[in-house]
Amino acid sequence: MSSSASSGPRDLNGRVVEQGRLARLRSRLRPRAESGPLTLGERVEVVARSEDDAIASSVALEASSWRADDEVILRHHVEVPPDRQADAAAVAALDGYESIADERWGPAPSPRAEGLVVLVLARVQLLDAMHLSQERSRMASLGSRHGGFAREWAVLQRPPG
Incomplete structure (x- = not known):
């Protein structure tokens, strides 16, 4: 699923939500910068992240500057063998994840384990x-099924204001 292929606000599972008449009217009255749904191509900042599998999602979010009412970009770094990268990306795409091959959010991370590549989803x-928590588990399973592991997650949002 491409971010340009379908637009609109997203739900908790990343699916596009149809807006009613009132929501469409409100979006027209808001300032331009806030009016549209978030896309993967926008300028965003990391508001929460962790490499620690043991940290509870609720604890990580509570300690962050995450704004619960605003859409986020949920980013995962999954390390897999190079020959499994395309398959892992295809499986993640079934749940609306895109594989990010550029450096829009900073330099691409280097793999930590020999013989693996970092798949940014x-x-x-x-x-x-x-x-x-559900998505962290999904990525841990994805990594494991493809001979790798989930290394890090991050929550990105538009800068406040």
């Missing part, structure tokens, strides 16, 4: 602690 969605 991202999607736009609303977020809460339960759904963050």
